[in-house]
Amino acid sequence: MSLLETTICDIPLENPFIIASASPSASIEMIEKAFRAGWGGVVTKTIKPDFMKIEDARPRFNVVKEGKKIIGFENFELVSKKDLSYWLKGISYLKKTYPNKAVIASIMGDSSRESWSDLALQVEKSGADAIELNFSCPHGMPEMGVGAAVGQNPPIIEKITRWVSESVTVPVIVKLTPNVTSIEEAAAAAARGGADAFAAINTVESLSGIDLETFDPLPSVNGKSTYGGLSGKAVKPIGLRAVSQVARTHSLPIMGIGGISNFSDALEYIAVGACSVQVCTEVMINGFDIVKKMIIETEDYLRRKGFSSITQVQGKALGKLTTHESLVKNSPLVAAVDTAGCIGCGRCVVACEDGGYGAVSLVDKKAQIDEGLCDGCSLCTHVCPADALKLVKLEA
Ligand SMILES: Cc1cc2nc3c(=O)[nH]c(=O)nc-3n(C[C@H](O)[C@H](O)[C@H](O)COP(=O)(O)O)c2cc1C
Numbered sequence: 001m002s003l004l005e006t007t008i009c010d011i012p013l014e015n016p017f018i019i020a021s022a023s024p025s026a027s028i029e030m031i032e033k034a035f036r037a038g039w040g041g042v043v044t045k046t047i048k049p050d051f052m053k054i055e056d057a058r059p060r061f062n063v064v065k066e067g068k069k070i071i072g073f074e075n076f077e078l079v080s081k082k083d084l085s086y087w088l089k090g091i092s093y094l095k096k097t098y099p100n101k102a103v104i105a106s107i108m109g110d111s112s113r114e115s116w117s118d119l120a121l122q123v124e125k126s127g128a129d130a131i132e133l134n135f136s137c138p139h140g141m142p143e144m145g146v147g148a149a150v151g152q153n154p155p156i157i158e159k160i161t162r163w164v165s166e167s168v169t170v171p172v173i174v175k176l177t178p179n180v181t182s183i184e185e186a187a188a189a190a191a192r193g194g195a196d197a198f199a200a201i202n203t204v205e206s207l208s209g210i211d212l213e214t215f216d217p218l219p220s221v222n223g224k225s226t227y228g229g230l231s232g233k234a235v236k237p238i239g240l241r242a243v244s245q246v247a248r249t250h251s252l253p254i255m256g257i258g259g260i261s262n263f264s265d266a267l268e269y270i271a272v273g274a275c276s277v278q279v280c281t282e283v284m285i286n287g288f289d290i291v292k293k294m295i296i297e298t299e300d301y302l303r304r305k306g307f308s309s310i311t312q313v314q315g316k317a318l319g320k321l322t323t324h325e326s327l328v329k330n331s332p333l334v335a336a337v338d339t340a341g342c343i344g345c346g347r348c349v350v351a352c353e354d355g356g357y358g359a360v361s362l363v364d365k366k367a368q369i370d371e372g373l374c375d376g377c378s379l380c381t382h383v384c385p386a387d388a389l390k391l392v393k394l395e396a
Helices: 028-037 084-097 113-125 154-167 183-192 233-249 263-271 281-286 290-305 347-355 379-383
Strands: 006-008 011-013 017-019 041-043 061-066 069-075 102-107 130-134 172-175 197-200 204-206 228-231 254-257 276-279 333-337 360-363 366-369 389-393
Touching (some): 028 041, 028 290, 069 233, 084 102, 084 113, 154 172, 154 183, 183 197, 233 254, 233 263, 263 290, 276 281, 281 290
Parallel strands (some): 017 041, 041 102, 102 130, 130 172
Antiparallel strands (some): 006 011, 061 069, 069 228, 204 228
């Protein structure tokens, strides 16, 4: 068995890297390209019944940058504009041509039972390995009473999950929104409705910027905008929190999503309980081939750590999450300077004076710690551009 083989609801995956339901899975050609690059599976762009009419705005993306680097990505793209017959033919072709790749159909009906169960039955008949319910799109669709409007309402989550799970035999995966007070409650409702697995997270509701010359909110569509969904690196901490909270309270499998851009991001999701991961924004920015490096680097990590399967990493960090109340409060930690590495920039001095305890000063262009003042908070270690500060145990 290969190091990376795993499963989601007993569906075999040659590796845990799956393309999320989004622009990179918007056509059969793109999905084939993803498979050829090495992705273990795909969740189709969300399929809707033909009678639901949607129209996308242009432009519909904006980015949050740090220098030249994109750290956040906002979109208000709606679901797939392709008709149902395109997807049914496409899914059946994909399963025949790539039998070892997982094809998960993402669907979204309206408020009627028939729309959800018909759609689910049809994609099941076309050969989809599983069905993902999009209860989580935070823009456009909620105004029509679907998307995150469903995912923010536990009784409706339960009802629609039941409609679908009673209609099909393939596994039903519920995609959860992070835009709720308690993701555990949303997951509990899905489980009561018969969900077989969870996917989390969809995008985080956002307003990514304002053009200060025109005062247009961004992305500006003829001078107006609306709230969108944030994805990419910036949302990883929210995704990890959400997945770990679901994993601590539920035993169903979880596909981790949100800000995964490399092998270690993926492994972090697996360490907090995900069995596989989905990626969207990083593929939109850097292309399908990123998976090649993710595969090699994950295998290297597993070998270095002595794991014989990626499944052994699953949930490894979960037992170490606890309440703030039970964290050790009296460990005697102070900052220590690696004098040879210190470049004398003084960033730690400013940070500690204005955001800490005034415990750092520059002596002969080197940082020096006053252990009597240092509170061991760790701020200086994070702002040091030379990695010359760390926390050590205060000698008794
Ligand atoms: C342009 C764009 C379109 C998306 N379309 C869908 C969609 O049709 N259905 C869905 O469930 N999620 C959709 N998503 C959400 C992604 O599947 C994913 O949950 C989210 O982007 C977080 O993952 P990431 O940080 O890897 O992008 C979309 C995201 C983006 C950026």
